[in-house]
Amino acid sequence: MAGFKRGYDGKIAGLYDLDKTLGRGHFAVVKLARHVFTGEKVAVKVIDKTKLDTVATGHLFQEVRCMKLVQHPNIVRLYEVIDTQTKLYLILELGDGGDMFDYIMKHEEGLNEELAKKYFAQIVHAISYCHRLHVVHRDLKPENVVFFEKQGLVKLTDFGFSNKFQPGKKLTTSCGSLAYSAPEILLGDEYDAPAVDIxxxxxxxxxxVCGQPPFQEANDSETLTMIMDCKYTVPPHVSAACKDLIDRMLQRDPKRRASLEEIEGHAWLQGVDPSPATKYNTPLVSHKNLSEEEHNSIIQRMVLGDIADREAIVE
Known part of the structure; x- marks a missing residue:
């Protein structure tokens, strides 16, 4: 992608018109953008390479590697990477409904369990897929779950702390945000990668279901103590089955935490479709339904458009 040149300001490579800023990080801004030819809206993460130290560069390459690897209906797609001398642009799928943190903050007592179940099942589905590919996210939090309302889906994003792991091998990097971090990460121990996501x-x-984080005290040291003691209180309006599932995941000892199979098979999650997205992934037209005439006309257009020769297409 290095062949791309950045044109005048506000356009990347002549392909995307940049619009308003959606968010900011240390080295990156996320902007809304529109594809010049198709008009499709995307999110563009603009990374200033001049500000990156070696650690940040490592995270960045890791993010790109992992996002290229994970292609799942409940994970934000990385469409392309455009590299210029001073900047790196990640062209990402754009959610239309904000992030889950803002959504939760609008529900003081938490969501009703049917709704919570619908979204949680999709997040579990996505993480389960990542772990099968030996990718651990390590920064799972509601801010990194985005709504795609038109599709009725939530999708995971921000793989900046993600990493490849080898089953049985431990990781040592501490990362993520305090309120969401597992005790073993905060202790600086080696840790079993998948259990951290759990x-x-x-x-x-x-x-x-509660509308607030389990470990959120007045200051960081108190929050840390609560996490280390694994002290939290589930309010009485939460069902017993849901409380049981929470308790199985928030275990101080990583070995005692539920596995993804146990979570997916848990009573509370029964009867919910973890993958409503698959409905959107079937091709709209199957070649079996095409008439001979349509079939020939498509091949004709592909040949004329220099996409391939007839033999290759028919094969």
Whole structure:
């Protein structure tokens, strides 16, 4: 992608018109953008390479590697990467409904459980897929779950702390945000990668049904103590089954935490479709339904458009 040149300001490579800023990080801004030819809206993460130290550069390459690897209906797609001398542009799928943190903050007592179940099942589905590919997210929190309202979906984003892991091998990097971090990360121990994501799933489910984080004290040292003691209180309006699932994920000892199979098979999550997205992934027209005439005309256009020769297409 390095062949791209950045044109005048506000356009990347002549392909995307940049619009308003959606968010800011240390080295990056996320902007709304529109594809010049198709008009499709995307999110563009603009990274200033001049501000990156080696650690940040490492995270960035890791993010790009992991996002290229994980292609799932409940994970924000990385469409392309445009690299210029001073900046790196990640062209990402754009959610139309804000993030889950803002959504939770609008529900003081938490969401009703049917709704919480619908969203939580999709997040579990996405993490389960990542772990099968040996990718651990390590920064799971409601801010990194985005709504796609038209599709009726939530999708995971921000793989800046993600990493490849080898089953049985421990990781040592501490990362993520305090209120969502597992005890073993905060201790600076080596840790089992997948179990860290499970802990964060427990925090997310707690927030969905309670409307606030389980460990959020007046200051960081108190929050830290509560996490280390694994002290939290589930309000009485939460059902016993839901409380049981939260308790199985928020276990101080990573070995005692529920596995993803146990979470997916848990009584509370039964009867909910973890993958409503698959409905959108079937092709609209199957070649079996095409008439001979339509079939020939499509091949004709592909040949004329120099996409391939007839033999290759028919094959």
């Amino acid at each position: 802990w964060s799933l427990g925090v997310i489910l707690f927030m969905l």
